[in-house]
Amino acid sequence: MVAFYLIGAISSVILNKKDRICSYFSFFSAAAGALIGAIFSISVIFGETFYLTLSQDSYLKFGFFVDKLSAFFILVISISVFAVSIFSTGYVKEYFGKKNIGHLGFLYNIFILSMIFVVCANNAIMFLIVWELMSVISFFLVVYEHEKPETRKAGFIYIVMTHIGTGFILLSFMIFAGTSGSFSFETFNPAGLTMTPLLKDLAFIFAFIGFGAKAGIVPLHIWLPYAHPAAPSNVSALMSGVMIKTAIFMMIRISFDFLGASGSWWGYIVLAVGTISAILGILYAVVEPDMKKMLAFSSIENIGIILIGLGASMIFFASGKPIISAIAAIAALYHLLNHSVFKGLLFMGAGSILYSTHTKNIEELGGIIKKMPLSAILILIGVLSISAMPPFSGFVSEWLTFQSLLLSFNLNNNFAIIMLSISAAFLALTGALAAYCFLKFFGMVFLALPRSEHARNAKEVNIPMLVGMGIFALLSILLGILPVYVLPVLDRIAASFIGTSAFSQSISVGTFGMISIPSSQGISISTPVLLAMLLILMLIPAIILLINRRAQPIYETWGCGQPISTARNEYSANAFSKPVQMWFKSLYRPARETEATYSSPYLKESFKFESKIEQVFEQYLYNPVVDFVMVKSRKAKLIQTGSIHAYLGYIFGILIILFMFVIAGGS
Amino acid sequence: MIAQIIFQLFIIIALAPLLSGIMKKVKAFFQIRKGPGVLQPYYDILKLLQKDSVVSTNVSWIFHAAPIVSFVAVLAAGLLIPIYITQLSLGFAGDLIAVIYLFALARFFTALASLDAGSSFGGMGGSREMFIASLVEPALMLSIFAVALNVGSTNLGFISQTVSGLGFDAVSPYQILAFVALFIIAIAETGRIPVDNPATHLELTMIHEAMILEYSGKQLAIVELGAMIKQLLIYSLLANIFFPWGIATGGAGALAMVFAILVYVIKIIIIGITMAVVETSTAKWRLFRLPELMSISLMLSFLAIVAFIIVKGG
Numbered sequence: 001m002v003a004f005y006l007i008g009a010i011s012s013v014i015l016n017k018k019d020r021i022c023s024y025f026s027f028f029s030a031a032a033g034a035l036i037g038a039i040f041s042i043s044v045i046f047g048e049t050f051y052l053t054l055s056q057d058s059y060l061k062f063g064f065f066v067d068k069l070s071a072f073f074i075l076v077i078s079i080s081v082f083a084v085s086i087f088s089t090g091y092v093k094e095y096f097g098k099k100n101i102g103h104l105g106f107l108y109n110i111f112i113l114s115m116i117f118v119v120c121a122n123n124a125i126m127f128l129i130v131w132e133l134m135s136v137i138s139f140f141l142v143v144y145e146h147e148k149p150e151t152r153k154a155g156f157i158y159i160v161m162t163h164i165g166t167g168f169i170l171l172s173f174m175i176f177a178g179t180s181g182s183f184s185f186e187t188f189n190p191a192g193l194t195m196t197p198l199l200k201d202l203a204f205i206f207a208f209i210g211f212g213a214k215a216g217i218v219p220l221h222i223w224l225p226y227a228h229p230a231a232p233s234n235v236s237a238l239m240s241g242v243m244i245k246t247a248i249f250m251m252i253r254i255s256f257d258f259l260g261a262s263g264s265w266w267g268y269i270v271l272a273v274g275t276i277s278a279i280l281g282i283l284y285a286v287v288e289p290d291m292k293k294m295l296a297f298s299s300i301e302n303i304g305i306i307l308i309g310l311g312a313s314m315i316f317f318a319s320g321k322p323i324i325s326a327i328a329a330i331a332a333l334y335h336l337l338n339h340s341v342f343k344g345l346l347f348m349g350a351g352s353i354l355y356s357t358h359t360k361n362i363e364e365l366g367g368i369i370k371k372m373p374l375s376a377i378l379i380l381i382g383v384l385s386i387s388a389m390p391p392f393s394g395f396v397s398e399w400l401t402f403q404s405l406l407l408s409f410n411l412n413n414n415f416a417i418i419m420l421s422i423s424a425a426f427l428a429l430t431g432a433l434a435a436y437c438f439l440k441f442f443g444m445v446f447l448a449l450p451r452s453e454h455a456r457n458a459k460e461v462n463i464p465m466l467v468g469m470g471i472f473a474l475l476s477i478l479l480g481i482l483p484v485y486v487l488p489v490l491d492r493i494a495a496s497f498i499g500t501s502a503f504s505q506s507i508s509v510g511t512f513g514m515i516s517i518p519s520s521q522g523i524s525i526s527t528p529v530l531l532a533m534l535l536i537l538m539l540i541p542a543i544i545l546l547i548n549r550r551a552q553p554i555y556e557t558w559g560c561g562q563p564i565s566t567a568r569n570e571y572s573a574n575a576f577s578k579p580v581q582m583w584f585k586s587l588y589r590p591a592r593e594t595e596a597t598y599s600s601p602y603l604k605e606s607f608k609f610e611s612k613i614e615q616v617f618e619q620y621l622y623n624p625v626v627d628f629v630m631v632k633s634r635k636a637k638l639i640q641t642g643s644i645h646a647y648l649g650y651i652f653g654i655l656i657i658l659f660m661f662v663i664a665g666g667s
Numbered sequence: 668m669i670a671q672i673i674f675q676l677f678i679i680i681a682l683a684p685l686l687s688g689i690m691k692k693v694k695a696f697f698q699i700r701k702g703p704g705v706l707q708p709y710y711d712i713l714k715l716l717q718k719d720s721v722v723s724t725n726v727s728w729i730f731h732a733a734p735i736v737s738f739v740a741v742l743a744a745g746l747l748i749p750i751y752i753t754q755l756s757l758g759f760a761g762d763l764i765a766v767i768y769l770f771a772l773a774r775f776f777t778a779l780a781s782l783d784a785g786s787s788f789g790g791m792g793g794s795r796e797m798f799i800a801s802l803v804e805p806a807l808m809l810s811i812f813a814v815a816l817n818v819g820s821t822n823l824g825f826i827s828q829t830v831s832g833l834g835f836d837a838v839s840p841y842q843i844l845a846f847v848a849l850f851i852i853a854i855a856e857t858g859r860i861p862v863d864n865p866a867t868h869l870e871l872t873m874i875h876e877a878m879i880l881e882y883s884g885k886q887l888a889i890v891e892l893g894a895m896i897k898q899l900l901i902y903s904l905l906a907n908i909f910f911p912w913g914i915a916t917g918g919a920g921a922l923a924m925v926f927a928i929l930v931y932v933i934k935i936i937i938i939g940i941t942m943a944v945v946e947t948s949t950a951k952w953r954l955f956r957l958p959e960l961m962s963i964s965l966m967l968s969f970l971a972i973v974a975f976i977i978v979k980g981g
Contacts, residue, residue: 366785367725367785369727369728369729370727384775387771387775388768388771389768389771389772389775390761390765390768390769390772395768399764399765399768402764402808403764403821406812406815406816406821409815409816409819414976417816417972417976418972418973418976421809421812421816421969421972422969424808424809424812425805425806425808425809425812425965425969426805427808428804428805428807428808428809429801429804429805431804432771432797432800432801432803432804432805433801435771435775435797435800436797436798436800436801439775439778439779439793439797440797442779443778443779443782443783443790443793444782446727446729447727447729447779447782447783447785448725448782448783448784448785449725449785510759512759512760514759514760516759521818521819521820521822521825522820522822522825523762523820523821523822523825524759524760524762524822525760525761525762525765526759526760526761529757529759529760530743530760530761530765530769533743533746533757533760534736534739534740534743537739537742537743538735538739540676540738540739540742541734541735541738541739541889542735544716544885544888544889545735545885545886545889548716548717550717550718550719550720550884550885551719551720552719552720552721552722552884553719553721553722554721554722554723554724555721555722555723555724556723556724556725557723557724557725557784557785557786557881558723558786558788558880558881559786567785569785569786569787570785570786570787570790571782571787571789571790571791571793571794572790575790575791575794576790576793576794577794578794579794579795579798579954579955580798580801582955583798583802583955583958
């Protein structure tokens with residue numbers, strides 16, 4: 001597996017002058033690596049933990065270790081990489097002759113390799129190295145189209161935020177290493193359990209902040225809506241679909257495996273942060289006109305939903321209900337898997353639209369369902385999945401999340417019941433807004449009349465791109481109608497870190513693809529039966545429509561008697577999401593500018609309208625901090641004279657002070 | 668088993684226009700009008716079935732598929748809701764949350780089709796419909812939580828059976844609060860005043876009517892029938908979650924079934940009349956005042972949960 005990615009990386013550097021061959025080499029070897037990765041991870045899930053030690057030094061034992069949790073993430077990565085790589089062979093044609101494909105292929109392969117190393121590193125030092133590698137490589141991928149100024153800005157914000165995150169991760173690891181005396185993850189587990197509660201709390205909080213910055217939790221999310229849209233679409237699919245999940249992986253690893261999820265309030269923190277991320281993510285997504293940015297905001301939302309499941313799981317675990325805790329964990333893992341699939345699909349879809357229309361702005365599109373019929377169907381499947389429509393994949397995982405929140409009636413803790421039900425209400429709001437958001441996306445982009453020349457000239461994308469999307473679309477459907485085959489696998493993984501299997505005790509699968517939760521009086525859903533019902537019931541309207549068939553005369557859209565069939569009369573995307581914008585005025589703080597010129601007092605010649613939404617967090621949280629640092633740095637400039645003698649003097653002075661410390665400490 | 672499915676389908680399809688007709692008649696009574704007969708909705712649908720469908724030049728296949736998908740999603744939800752018996756043959760296929768998501772699927776496709784013709788009316792209707800759906804959803808989920816906390820399940824058949832088994836003991840503060848919350852939601856979900864006016868075609872106020880403006884003929888018949896069935900189902904949810912008394916349980920004889928159906932029809936008509944009274948006695952609210960209405964519902968459901976904790980957890 002590693003070899004294939006390396007072959008992909010090296011060959012793309014060697015062949016970087018020959019665009020086509022280079023792209024085939026790098027992306028097909030990545031796809032082959034992904035296939036092997038998937039087989040390997042399944043073998044670990046159903047088999048034994050895999051160890052590979054590279055150096056035997058007792059202090060720094062470099063090596064890999066793949067348990068069921070790591071294997072699950074390798075599986076998620078591999079599935080995404082496989083589909084995205086096939087998509088990429090078509091998508092990079094856009095860059096032929098304009099950009100260096102060799103660079104892209106090299107970075108792409110190394111990026112995937114670093115993500116895989118992140119989930120199977122066995123000690124903290126090695127982890128930090130590959131984590132940093134992943135961050136830096138993804139930074140280079142973000143700035144691949146570096147000739148655009150906004151891409152450079154995106155890259156800058158990304159690299160800063162990700163390093164703030166790494167700083168906190170380092171702090172957390174230092175707490176562990178301080179107790180265990182080693183950087184090996186194997187020693188972190190006993191060390192984590194024996195630490196004092198204060199140290200445990202600190203280690204958890206630092207890790208949560210550090211990995212939260214990568215996962216894109218609010219308020220550390222600000223890099224995400226810049227970085228993901230700036231990267232090439234195939235890379236955004238991987239960043240949004242997979243890379244941010246590696247942070248979730250480490251959160252599970254640290255809070256369950258290392259710390260035993262013992263802090264009773266940790267779950268509430270995760271739940272609250274998850275809820276806030278979900279709702280704010282989708283609120284910004286609804287009003288966003290740039291479709292890739294919208295998808296990035298929606299990633300924040302979905303990370304929030306995953307964290308809601310995880311938080312509920314931690315609450316149940318800390319309350320001594322491991323079986324229910326396992327259901328919530330399964331819900332979170334299921335949503336994680338689903339999100340990587342449908343978000344990958346939608347990012348590739350956005351990439352396809354971008355490829356054939358050269359615009360990311362929803363307001364400029366429209367009517368391309370007639371030009372790109374196949375892409376439209378595939379993207380519609382993604383849209384239905386992310387909106388949690390039955391029987392698609394998002395429905396199953398959201399249903400499981402709701403049910404795991406509902407299981408709070410098993411707790412004797414009133415605070416938990418209230419917190420979990422508030423979270424459920426917000427989750428419901430998030431779900432409804434997600435449907436709103438993606439309805440707008442699909443309706444505005446694909447339906448009605450083209451709003452610009454870009455959309456009029458759209459044409460269907462090439463076959464590799466359709467195949468890449470098709471794999472994910474198929475998976476979205478399968479994950480929706482066949483949860484019976486997915487849940488046992490997820491149960492094994494959840495059991496590996498919770499310690500108890502939920503299966504057959506609190507969640508079970510039955511005939512007709514039924515999943516049920518016996519502890520709640522046998523609540524069950526069966527998505528295959530739902531699908532069958534929908535299909536069989538279609539006979540009724542079909543019969544109504546077909547018997548005594550009437551003509552269907554074609555006529556223009558009704559416009560109160562006026563001919564209005566132009567795109568100018570269509571409802572715009574901004575108008576479509578206006579009600580939400582009015583509802584949450586205080587959050588968006590919309591600013592509008594209008595400018596009208598008159599040729600006579602009665603006749604308006606032109607009218608310009610601009611409205612803008614404020615990013616509250618940037619405005620009120622980050623800008624003050626940045627300003628503060630800038631002011632202080634300006635002051636600090638005074639001691640930076642630029643003369644080497646002065647710097648030597650500083651070093652000398654510090655040394656003297658340090659010596660005095662040592663001497664004072666020794667005596 | 669199959670007989671039960673077909674019979675339930677038959678009941679909901681056959682009763683839905685009648686309920687609409689009765690509600691129109693009640694409204695006419697309060698407006699001191701004679702109003703059309705209660706069978707008028709049947710005639711309307713039969714008439715529409717004889718007509719050609721005019722289709723816009725701009726539309727794609729979504730426009731043709733949407734009425735079918737929406738109609739089917741509503742019917743599928745109808746098979747998951749207890750109507751006259753708590754043991755549903757297909758009850759295992761989905762619980763209350765699945766029912767809500769099926770309604771969401773129906774709404775999603777209707778709203779999608781509203782954008783397809785490129786008319787501003789459609790977009791306006793779709794946008795408002797999705798806005799109201801977003802308002803309703805949190806309140807709805809919280810009231811489901813309140814009900815589910817009480818019964819310990821979201822399985823609809825089980826809820827009906829438990830509450831019906833409790834008899835009048837089931838009347839409790841949290842049930843009442845949750846009922847009022849769900850009643851407000853039902854107003855919004857069925858597009859009644861003060862949320863939406865089903866009788867208007869004024870562009871500034873219509874929501875559901877704006878979405879389906881481009882439909883005509885047979886397609887319109889399906890859309891209209893689907894909307895009527897959805898209304899019937901939402902009232903059935905209210906009736907059989909909170910007042911399931913009289914509903915037949917497993918192993919009931921033919922007589923009990925007939926009795927259960929009669930009781931069901933009476934319950935639905937009472938709820939329909941109440942809804943019509945509420946509708947005639949209020950004015951339509953401005954769209955941007957609706958968040959207030961939904962906050963009331965949200966708060967009521969929240970209070971229901973708190974009341975449950977106080978009464979049960981004490």
